[in-house]
Each structure stands twice: as structure tokens, then as C-alpha cells.
Amino acid sequence: AQSVTQPDIHITVSEGASLELRCNYSYGATPYLFWYVQSPGQGLQLLLKYFSGDTLVQGIKGFEAEFKRSQSSFNLRKPSVHWSDAAEYFCAVAGGQAAGNKLTFGGGTRVLVKP
């Protein structure tokens, strides 16, 4: 069975500082990996996804993530955070198109941004 672990429940970062959110997955084959952001009152928004190819993936809002098969990781990064980046972030894995893109989510990381 597939699973996702986000080791950090909370992260506090100063505005303008860099941010890295950790994600480790467990899946028997090549995973389809996703990062979503959830803001209060809004639906989950896809930041970026990895299916294949270049292991460094660029997403929206200045985010990027790197797929490392050897470490079973898909960490999310942003060079300089803005106050509007305060939200809950979820890493997810899917079993591929054949599985109907059923997503398994990690526990989430809440990001707080200090002025």
C-alpha cells in the first residue's frame, strides 16, 4: 500500500526566508507525486506534480520540488516566502493513471510566516 509521511507538523519561517517542507513516500512502483496547498475557506490547490522526466519540478507561486528516488523523497522548497504563503501544505502520492489517480495524502505541514 502507498503511504506518505510529512515529518514536520508545524514550521515557522520569517518572511523573506527560505522554506523547505519534507515529504517521504512509500510506493512499490514509480510514483505520481503532488504538492497541494490548503488555505482556510478554499479548496486544495495544486502547486506542482511529478510524473516522470526532470526530477526538479517547477510549480506555481515560486515553489519547486525535487524527486529523489534513492531517498523516497519529494521535498518542496521556496527561496523566499511571502506572508500569503501561510497555509497548510499536503504531499500526496497516486498509484498512476490506472488507479484512477486515487490520492494518498500525508499528514500535512502547517506553515506560519513571521513578519
Place this chain on the structure above:
Amino acid sequence: GAVVSQHPSRVICKSGTSVKIECRSLDFQATTMFWYRQFPKQSLMLMATSNEGSKATYEQGVEKDKFLINHASLTLSTLTVTSAHPEDSSFYICSAFTGNEQFFGPGTRLTVL
């Protein structure tokens, strides 16, 4: 971009009553929609996969008679929580699958008194 709506956004009901939650894809058609449940400060747990014109597929441990799902059209799926109890109180989120990506609704907060 693809927009998914949910109605209502919040509902409070008495124990024993049934509550229906609607999930609509506003500007695209979705043969597959997913229903998730999110407990406070926890992650999303997939409850069921809703396919237009066929029966929903429920995840292990989810009572299909308690959580009735109907996917009547390519733009509408409904989740009915039957005979709701306080332990059913949660945040319910749907998503619509385009074949390439899931687009999520804003969620429905259900409180059962």
C-alpha cells in the same frame, strides 16, 4: 481554471437526521469524482470514488449505507450522510477528476449535535 463548488459550505443538524452535500464541477465535465473526509488538524482520507452512471467504490472501513453517493450527471455528485451522529462531524471535501488532475471543492463543514 477548473472550478469545483460544494453546497452547503456549513451545515448543522440534529443526530438521526440525514444531510446531503453537493459537489459540482462548474466549467468542465468529470466522469470521476472523489469524496474525502478531513478531521481537525489531520489529513484527507479518501472515502469513495464516484463514477458517473455507476455505483460508487468505497474505501475499506467506509460504510456505504451510511455515506450514500450518487453521481447523477457529469457535473454533479452528491454525498448523503444518513442517520448522522456526532462522530460523523467532520470536514467533507470532494474533487473532480479531469483524467489528468483532481480539482478540489472548498469543503463542507458538518456538525452533528
